[in-house]
Amino acid sequence: xxxxxxxxxxxxxxxxxxxxxxxxxxxxxxxxxxxxxxLGPNGSGKTTFIRMLCGLLTPDGGTGTCLGYDVLTQQxxxxxxxxxxxxxxxxxxDLSIRENLDFIARIYAVPDRAAAVQxxxxxxxxxxxxxxxxxxxxxxxxxxxxxxxxxxxxxQLLLLDEPTAxxxxxxxxxxxDEIHRLAAEGLxxxxxxxxxxxxxxxxxxxxxxxxxxxxRGTVAEVLAGASLSTWIVSGPALPALAVxxxxxxxxxxxxxxxxxLHVSGRDAATLAAVIASVRDPRHTWVQTASGLEDVFIxxxxxxxxxxx
Amino acid sequence: MSRFTPHRFWAIVxxxxxxxxxxxxxxxxxxGIPLLQLLMFGYAINADPRHLPAAIRAADQGPxxxxxxxxxxxxxxxxxxxxxxxxxxAQRLLQLGDVQFIINIPEDFSRxxxxxxxxxxxxxxDATDPAATGPALSAVNALAATIFNRDLPGPLARLQAKPxxxxxxxxAHYNPENITQYNVVPGLMGVVxxxxxxxxxxxxxxxxxxxGTMENLLATPVRPFEVIVGKILPYIAVGYIQVTLILLAxxxxxxxxxxxxxxLLYTVALLFIAANLAVGITFSTLAxxxxxxxxxxxxxxxxxxxxxxxxxxxxxMPGWAQAVGSCLPNTHFLRIxxxxxxxGNGLAEIAPELWPLLxxxxxxxxxxxxxxxxxxx
Numbered sequence: 286x287x288x289x290x291x292x293x294x295x296x297x298x299x300x301x302x303x304x305x306x307x308x309x310x311x312x313x314x315x316x317x318x319x320x321x322x323x324l325g326p327n328g329s330g331k332t333t334f335i336r337m338l339c340g341l342l343t344p345d346g347g348t349g350t351c352l353g354y355d356v357l358t359q360q361x362x363x364x365x366x367x368x369x370x371x372x373x374x375x376x377x378x379d380l381s382i383r384e385n386l387d388f389i390a391r392i393y394a395v396p397d398r399a400a401a402v403q404x405x406x407x408x409x410x411x412x413x414x415x416x417x418x419x420x421x422x423x424x425x426x427x428x429x430x431x432x433x434x435x436x437x438x439x440x441q442l443l444l445l446d447e448p449t450a451x452x453x454x455x456x457x458x459x460x461x462d463e464i465h466r467l468a469a470e471g472l473x474x475x476x477x478x479x480x481x482x483x484x485x486x487x488x489x490x491x492x493x494x495x496x497x498x499x500x501r502g503t504v505a506e507v508l509a510g511a512s513l514s515t516w517i518v519s520g521p522a523l524p525a526l527a528v529x530x531x532x533x534x535x536x537x538x539x540x541x542x543x544x545x546l547h548v549s550g551r552d553a554a555t556l557a558a559v560i561a562s563v564r565d566p567r568h569t570w571v572q573t574a575s576g577l578e579d580v581f582i583x584x585x586x587x588x589x590x591x592x593x
Numbered sequence: 594m595s596r597f598t599p600h601r602f603w604a605i606v607x608x609x610x611x612x613x614x615x616x617x618x619x620x621x622x623x624x625g626i627p628l629l630q631l632l633m634f635g636y637a638i639n640a641d642p643r644h645l646p647a648a649i650r651a652a653d654q655g656p657x658x659x660x661x662x663x664x665x666x667x668x669x670x671x672x673x674x675x676x677x678x679x680x681x682x683a684q685r686l687l688q689l690g691d692v693q694f695i696i697n698i699p700e701d702f703s704r705x706x707x708x709x710x711x712x713x714x715x716x717x718x719d720a721t722d723p724a725a726t727g728p729a730l731s732a733v734n735a736l737a738a739t740i741f742n743r744d745l746p747g748p749l750a751r752l753q754a755k756p757x758x759x760x761x762x763x764x765a766h767y768n769p770e771n772i773t774q775y776n777v778v779p780g781l782m783g784v785v786x787x788x789x790x791x792x793x794x795x796x797x798x799x800x801x802x803x804x805g806t807m808e809n810l811l812a813t814p815v816r817p818f819e820v821i822v823g824k825i826l827p828y829i830a831v832g833y834i835q836v837t838l839i840l841l842a843x844x845x846x847x848x849x850x851x852x853x854x855x856x857l858l859y860t861v862a863l864l865f866i867a868a869n870l871a872v873g874i875t876f877s878t879l880a881x882x883x884x885x886x887x888x889x890x891x892x893x894x895x896x897x898x899x900x901x902x903x904x905x906x907x908x909x910m911p912g913w914a915q916a917v918g919s920c921l922p923n924t925h926f927l928r929i930x931x932x933x934x935x936x937g938n939g940l941a942e943i944a945p946e947l948w949p950l951l952x953x954x955x956x957x958x959x960x961x962x963x964x965x966x967x968x969x970x
Contacts (some may be wrong), residue, residue: 341969364814375809379615380608391604399630496670 292317292442292473293338295349295356300333300342305504307333309496310347315489322487323477326585331477332372336474339369342525350498352441363577364395368435372446374427376434378420382411386434393438405433405454410581425456432463443467445476448481461486481577492581495587504577511580513537516551516560519545520568537583549579587589601815602817605823609797613827620831623793627785627835631842634781640773641728647694648675655703657744661714664740665696670729683717693719706741709752767935774847776831779934780903782839782862783926786832787869787897788890793831794873795886797824798965803882808969817965821958825870832866835858843934852937858930864950865926871957872922878964897923902920922953 293315300308308330315321325331337343338351340360349355354362376385386405388396391477409429419430428448435443445464449457461483464474468488476487484490484504491501500507518526523546529541530548535555540547550556560570606898613620647665665671671925674692677683683695697715699705705712716733718726745752768775798820800808810820836859843849870895880886898904900918907918918924925946932938 305678336969341808341811361814364812366837367812369812371805371808371812372789373805375805375807377608377612377806378804379612384608384611388604388608390816391607392601394598397658 287353287578290316291350292319293321293349293351293475295338295347295351296358297347298337298349299342299346300330300337300405303344307496308337308344311493311496311498311559312347312349313491313498313501317473318468318471319489320474320476320487322463322484322490323475323481323493324484324490324581325477325493329494330445331493334493335446337368337446337476338361339367341369342529349369357458364388365438366441368440368443369496370431370445370448371434371444374419374431376419376427376431379418380414380430381418382406382409382422382430383429383500384414386437390437395438409433424451425453425530428456428460429437432460436467437538441471441473443472443474443476444551445474445478447479449478449480466523469522482578482583492584497588499584499588500580508575508577509552511575511583513549513551513555513576513580513583514556515547515549515573515579516556517542517545517547517571517573520565521568526563526565529563533563535559538579538584540579547573547579549575549583551583597816599816602819602823605815605820606826609824609827613831619793623789623831624834624838626789627781627838628842629786630781630788631778631839631846634777634784635774635847637843638777640776641725641771642725643669643729644672644726645670645693645729646674646691647671647696648677648686648692649698650677650680650694651672651696651698652678652700653698653886653890657703657706657741657797658698660740660744661698661702662696664736665733668732668736670732671696687717687719690774695730706752707749739938748881755904755947768900775849775935776845776931777903778839778847778849780927781932782836783901783923784898784903785835785839786862786866786926787923788894789867790828790832790869791833791855791873791893792887792890793828794824794870795876795880795890796873796883798874798877799880799883811969812964817962820966821871821961825874827869828870829863829866831963832870834860836862836866849934851934853933854939857940857943858933861926861929861947861950862931864947864954865922865929867956868922868950868957871954871961874956875961875964878961878966897921903928919949919955922950 291314293313296312297310297563298312299306299310300306311330311334320593323331323334333342337344340356341361343360344356348357351363352366353388355364377388380388383402383406386402387398390402395401403412406415411426411430419427422430425514432445432448437541440489443464451584452460457480464476465486476483487504489501489503490507492499492507500510502510522586523541523544527539527541527546528538530546535552536548536559537551537552538547538549540549548560550559649662651662662673666673671694675686679687683697685691687695695717697717699712699714701714702714716730716732720726742753765771798807801810840851841854844851854951873890876886876889876893880889896917900910900914901907901921901923902918903923907915907924910918928946929938930941932943936942
């Protein structure tokens, strides 16, 4: 892997607001054409990190490049080649769909603007509603408009901050198909999400909590790295069992899934011992592979013990 | 890279025009405010009030007393609404505000006059508002010199008022008839522009921040100067619409004389409009929300109306107030407008008022551009 293959290459990026460190020495490398998922609880520093990548915030510490430009000094260059979709819809609600696209295209000096806007409208399937005001669109359509608008200047990197929050499953599916199509064409995408199914559609993941990067890699690597053991138990009187298990050392998570409980712990041996101690012939215990959600919650709890 | 680019600037201008077009209420207010102020200030304000109600308490009904009463009645300043013999009733009328003046003619008025003993006529005024009584009282003094000339012919002529040792000739230039509107209506141009231009741009950037569109705008390569000038330009057009409305009203409703050059006035107005818009933009970068932006605009508007010489004579204010007033663009613009319209001033005469405007514009613009953040830091 040569340096030019890295679209994002930052080391030790730190941001403080007052005496609160929001992003604490985060390093991240993202390759060209990769869909990189950025996960973490609310307030973990995801948005702040993305804003530092696209030149909206200046890091207080760390170094690195985004598209080969220095994130500390060449913010103006970065802005020209990045498409950034904010968490909240931030196009003009009192402008029509076409006017919004036209505005953005003018700002970026898109060549052959009229054709580019028309292509974008056709791609959206909004050509016949192009005069509708953006404020009148539903959440799903606003999201599609925002995606179209941040693609209109053919950026090399797309930064998407929770693009699918509040969007229905079908629209989410279509959105992700579009993201994969774009990535196949060579566009690099960094995307934040809270949905585990979306995390699994990313090529690689990073998990951030309390401003610190806790895990990264492919889904398989993240799961393996967490070395979390999980058991599924089924049978009668599960709520009482759950209460009992939660009090035991070595049991980190006890989560009800329908008629079963998922019981997880980082130390496989301790967890096995606890399970042996509460064994009841009416219950069926089966060991299973840990899911991403189990792993992330475990990471977060560990982080809370260490930093909070 | 950091240079000004026309395409980004033009994108902002077009967007602002579209948003202005969509926001019908705001646009209506920008035309409605000047009209309303014109009607209120133009028709309602009069610094030379006439036809003030007066009561007569005449103890002498002789011909000289009648001449005096008649002369006061025809002077335009007094309307004799009551005659009363009772001092108590006269005082009560004054206290209730039914009359502004009581004119007391003593019983030996005619006799003393004929004897040359200079009888005293006591005029009591409700002087709570000095502006309401002042012009009428000075008119009375002028009256005393002449009213009895016709009634004192022949040998009695020695009783006529004697001229003073010096003859003061007064020649009131530019507004000889003392018509308040000639002063107020041109002055309104500065007041209307200050009010609407500052508020409208104070909201411009704050609104983007409140609606969340600022984050998007900042993520694009657009430069602060492009945003600020792009946001100012459409409102310069609005400012010119207001200037034209006021000039039309001045000419056709109030018949204000227009002695000087209108092209000069339009040119200088650009400087003043831009100065106010720059103030608005600066407020816009300071305010956290639209309410704060409006409050700041009013903070600027009040001295602009009270200390600029629009409402009260500038030279009548204490030194510190004049110093504050001199820092406000409206003070200088008022002098320019009144100078051009009423006095026929040219560029040479208004030049001393131009450079403070230029200085103000440069300072406000610099602060605005410096305060405008390109990042969310």
